[in-house]
Each structure stands twice: as C-alpha cells, then as structure tokens.
Amino acid sequence: MKIMGKQVLGRVSMRIPLILCFLFVTAIPLMIQARVLAIYNRKAMTSQAINDAQNRCTILANELAQAEFFTGLQNTSRITSLKTEIETTADVLGGRIVLVDANYKIMEDTFGLSGGKTIVVREVLKAFDGTPVTHIDDDNGFYYVVYPVMSRENALADGTGGNGSGAAKGNGDDPAGGKTADGVMILIVSTESIGLVRGKISGSTGLLQLLLMLAFFFVDVLLASLLLRPFRRLQDQLDTAADGNLSQEIDEDTYAETSDISDTVSRTINQLKAIDESRQEFVSNVSHELKTPITSIRVLADSLMTMENPPVELYQEFMEDISQEIDRESQIIEDLLTLVRMDRSNPDMNMRSVSINAMIEEILKRLRPLAKAKNIELAYESIREVKADIDEVKLSLAIMNLVENAIKYNREEGWVHVTLDADHRYFYVRVIDNGIGIPKEYQDHVFERFYRVDKARSRESGGTGLGLAITKNIVVLHRGAIRLQSEEGKGTTFTVRIPLNYIP
Numbered sequence: 001m002k003i004m005g006k007q008v009l010g011r012v013s014m015r016i017p018l019i020l021c022f023l024f025v026t027a028i029p030l031m032i033q034a035r036v037l038a039i040y041n042r043k044a045m046t047s048q049a050i051n052d053a054q055n056r057c058t059i060l061a062n063e064l065a066q067a068e069f070f071t072g073l074q075n076t077s078r079i080t081s082l083k084t085e086i087e088t089t090a091d092v093l094g095g096r097i098v099l100v101d102a103n104y105k106i107m108e109d110t111f112g113l114s115g116g117k118t119i120v121v122r123e124v125l126k127a128f129d130g131t132p133v134t135h136i137d138d139d140n141g142f143y144y145v146v147y148p149v150m151s152r153e154n155a156l157a158d159g160t161g162g163n164g165s166g167a168a169k170g171n172g173d174d175p176a177g178g179k180t181a182d183g184v185m186i187l188i189v190s191t192e193s194i195g196l197v198r199g200k201i202s203g204s205t206g207l208l209q210l211l212l213m214l215a216f217f218f219v220d221v222l223l224a225s226l227l228l229r230p231f232r233r234l235q236d237q238l239d240t241a242a243d244g245n246l247s248q249e250i251d252e253d254t255y256a257e258t259s260d261i262s263d264t265v266s267r268t269i270n271q272l273k274a275i276d277e278s279r280q281e282f283v284s285n286v287s288h289e290l291k292t293p294i295t296s297i298r299v300l301a302d303s304l305m306t307m308e309n310p311p312v313e314l315y316q317e318f319m320e321d322i323s324q325e326i327d328r329e330s331q332i333i334e335d336l337l338t339l340v341r342m343d344r345s346n347p348d349m350n351m352r353s354v355s356i357n358a359m360i361e362e363i364l365k366r367l368r369p370l371a372k373a374k375n376i377e378l379a380y381e382s383i384r385e386v387k388a389d390i391d392e393v394k395l396s397l398a399i400m401n402l403v404e405n406a407i408k409y410n411r412e413e414g415w416v417h418v419t420l421d422a423d424h425r426y427f428y429v430r431v432i433d434n435g436i437g438i439p440k441e442y443q444d445h446v447f448e449r450f451y452r453v454d455k456a457r458s459r460e461s462g463g464t465g466l467g468l469a470i471t472k473n474i475v476v477l478h479r480g481a482i483r484l485q486s487e488e489g490k491g492t493t494f495t496v497r498i499p500l501n502y503i504p
C-alpha cells in the first residue's frame with residue numbers, strides 16, 4: 001500500500017508541504033479576520049441604520065404630536081405638510097411608514113395599501129404603552145420600528161419630556177382609554193440597501209484579501225526556498241561524493257538536522273574509505289605473498305638451468321627447496337580460500353553438539369610430533385567436561401592455529417599449556433606458552449591478514465601470516481571473543497571464549 005501510495009504520489013519536493021504549511025498559517029488567520037470583520041460590519045451598519053430610523057421617527061413623532069395629528073383636525077395645512085414630510089422620509093429611507101390611531105385604525109400608509117384597516121399586533125400594543133419596539137428580520141430582509149406618538153401632557157406624565165422611549169403607566173382620565181400614546185408610527189425598511197453597501201465593502205475587502213493572499217504566497221515560496229537552501233547544499237556535497245570524490249567534505253551544519261546527516265554520511269564515507277584501503281592493501285599483500293614462492297622457484301630453477309652438468313645431489317637439494325616453495329604457495333592459497341569462505345555474508349556453519357575436551361585432545365595429538373621435534377612440552381588441563389554447539393572443523397582449525405603458533409614461536413625446551421574451563425554460558429580455551437612473546441606495539445596488529453612480527457621467523461616455520469586472522473574470524477562466527485596477553489621474552493596467552501549455545 002505504502003509503495004503503491006508512493007508510486008501514485010511520486011516524489012514530492014519538501015518545498016510543497018512547506019509552502020502549504022506557510023499558506024495554512026497565514027491564510028487561515030486572514031480568512032478568520034475577514035469573516036469577523038464582515039460580521040462586525042454588518043452589525044455596525046444595521047444598528048446605525050436602525051439608529052437613524054429611530055431618530056427620524058423621534059423627529060416625526062414630535063412633529064405629529066405637536067400638530068395634534070391623532071387628536072386634532074386632519075385638514076389643516078400643517079397636517080398636509082406633515083404628510084408630505086412623512087412620505088419624503090419614507091422615500092429617503094426606502095421604506096414604508098404607517099400611522100395608527102388610538103383605535104388601531106390605519107390613518108396613513110405611504111404605500112397607500114392599508115388605509116382604514118385595523119391593526120392590533122403585540123408590537124403596536126406595546127408602543128401604545130409608550131415603549132418603542134425595534135426588530136430586525138434578517139431572514140426576510142427588513143427591519144421595523146414601531147414608535148409611540150405622545151402628546152406633551154402624556155409625555156410629561158411619562159417623564160420623557162416628549163416623544164421617546166420608556167414605559168409609562170396609563171392614568172385614569174386618559175382620553176385614549178388607558179393608552180399612554182395618542183398614536184403609533186410604524187416604519188418598515190428593507191435591509192437591501194444595507195446589503196448593497198455591505199456587498200460593495202466586502203467586494204473591496206475580498207480584492208484586498210486576494211492581493212494579500214498572493215503576496216503571502218510569493219513570500220511563502222521565497223521562505224521555503226531559503227529554508228531548504230542548506231539541504232540543497234548538502235545534496236550538492238553528497239552528489240559530488242557519490243560521483244566518486246570521497247575527499248569531498250560533508251559539513252553542512254546550518255541546521256542540527258543537516259549537521260547530523262553530514263556527520264553520519266562522513267562516518268559512512270570514512271568507513272568506506274577504510275574498507276577500500278584495506279582491500280587494496282590486502283590485494284597487494286596477496287600478490288606479494290603469492291609472488292614470493294614463485295620467485296624463489298624461478299631463481300632455483302634458473303640457477304640449475306644455467307649450470308653445466310650440476311651434480312645430482314645439487315639437483316635433489318634444489319628440487320626439495322622447489323617442492324617446499326610449492327607447499328608454501330598452496331598453503332597460502334588454502335588459507336586465503338578459507339578466509340574468503342568465512343568472509344562471505346552467510347558462511348556455512350555446520351553446528352552440532354561436540355565434546356570440546358575430545359576435540360582439544362585430538363588437536364594436541366596431531367601437534368605432539370611438532371612439539372616433540374622442537375623439544376617443547378605440550379600439556380592439557382581440563383577443569384570440567386564441556387559440550388557445546390560448534391562447527392567442529394572450523395573451531396578445530398582455530399584452536400590448532402593457536403597451539404601451533406605457541407609451539408612455533410617458542411624457545412628451546414619451552415612449554416605450551418592448554419586449559420579448558422566453562423561457566424553456565426561460555427567455555428574458555430586458554431593457550432599459554434613461555435615463548436618469545438609479542439611486543440606491546442604489535443599486539444593490536446597480529447590478527448590482521450599477512451601481519452607477522454618477525455617475517456623471517458614466520459617464513460622459516462612455514463607461516464603465511466593468515467593463521468590468527470582465520471582464528472579470529474572463526475571465533476567471531478561462533479559469536480565468541482579472543483583476547484591476547486603477552487610479554488616480550490616471557491610468553492603469550494591467547495584466551496578464546498565461545499558461547500555454549502550458538503545464537504544464530
């Protein structure tokens with residue numbers, strides 16, 4: 001699924017999510033702000049419109065009260081001019097004005113639709129009690145103000161000094177039958193005009209918002225490029241290294257992340273360099289080691305060929321030397337093959353439960369003639385019986401190399417002791433000798449391939465310089481460890497520790 005997803009999406013540049021993140025954090029607050037502003041604007045404009053309407057109502061109501069519109073005669077010139085003013089006001093506001101008298105009869109309607117009809121609704125009743133009512137009907141797009149028209153006496157009794165808000169209690173000798181107001185003025189205005197203004201404002205703020213968004217987008221793209229610049233520099237360095245220039249410094253440390261990546265890659269490159277160097281060294285060592293016996297053979301053969309009638313004894317002696325050199329060559333090749341086989345990523349391990357005591361006894365039995373020839377005492381001490389899961393052929397070879405070395409690099413009438421011990425997890429084989437020892441400065445190197453402390457002595461005793469490298473490999477393959485303690489001129493102890501149960 002993951003692979004499929006990757007295939008579908010392809011490789012996305014990190015710049016895209018970065019830009020999206022930036023846009024997200026810049027655009028969202030901008031949109032929220034615009035929305036809040038729009039709501040605030042709408043409320044402010046509506047309340048301003050209503051305030052305006054109420055003010056006009058107050059003025060008109062005062063004039064109506066003064067002209068005794070609801071209580072006096074209708075055909076005076078003052079009333080006529082008032083009606084014109086009412087119509088003008090309704091036109092200016094883009095609404096409709098309806099006047100209702102104390103009998104709830106519509107006396108005047110600027111739309112001329114409901115004249116003479118009766119209107120008894122809650123808002124009108126409330127206004128007759130002296131309380132103006134205001135209502136906004138957003139769904140249907142209009143608002144209305146129902147306003148009481150009060151005569152001066154009623155207003156004084158109400159305590160407002162004229163037409164105005166505030167409830168007034170009706171008094172007993174009220175000519176309007178308990179009502180505070182003489183009449184009521186209803187102003188109904190469509191909110192369409194407010195909507196239009198709002199539309200214009202939101203149109204221009206929308207444009208501003210779009211421009212801001214575009215500006216943000218460009219800034220975001222720029223920022224993303226700047227932030228990714230160290231990664232691009234790191235990529236350039238890595239590309240150069242990948243092209244084979246391993247001496248290229250990988251050191252982009254602008255961010256902690258690029259610094260960590262640089263460190264890890266540098267370490268990997270250094271390891272690769274070390275592997276490469278050791279491989280080159282190994283190849284040159286192998287060539288040199290393989291060439292040495294061949295050169296000797298050539299020298300021996302050439303000198304025989306250039307001699308005229310050499311004696312048979314000389315032939316025999318030279319042929320023996322040639323045979324020894326061939327043995328040596330095949331020994332090097334055999335050791336090399338052993339190493340190569342174990343160097344494979346998955347070497348064959350033929351694990352089975354083996355008696356370690358019996359295995360060591362068998363090794364010592366085979367090496368006793370060599371020890372005897374060199375007048376060296378070979379002793380074995382087993383603390384306990386040990387059985388362990390091992391590859392017997394390989395581990396025999398490893399222990400044999402150690403005991404053979406202990407005999408080879410020994411002194412006249414020296415000794416070699418082999419001990420075997422175990423605890424609940426490991427068994428320990430120690431090969432101790434009182435031979436020539438290994439100087440401190442060489443001790444770390446003796447496990448390297450072809451490394452020999454004394455080349456002449458090693459060669460003389462048929463060494464290839466690969467024995468300890470093979471031994472170490474075998475021990476590691478058994479998940480074990482090998483340790484060396486030595487003092488020049490006093491002797492050497494190799495300790496091998498192997499787990500009793502093999503952990504694959």
Ligand code: ADP
Nearest residue numbers: 405406409446452453454458463464465467468
């Ligand atoms: P070689 O084939 O030369 O013996 P090894 O890898 O077995 O190669 O040993 C590497 C070198 O370590 C030897 O050449 C020798 O100088 C030194 N060495 C190994 N074992 C001993 C030992 N028991 N005492 C002294 N020197 C040793």
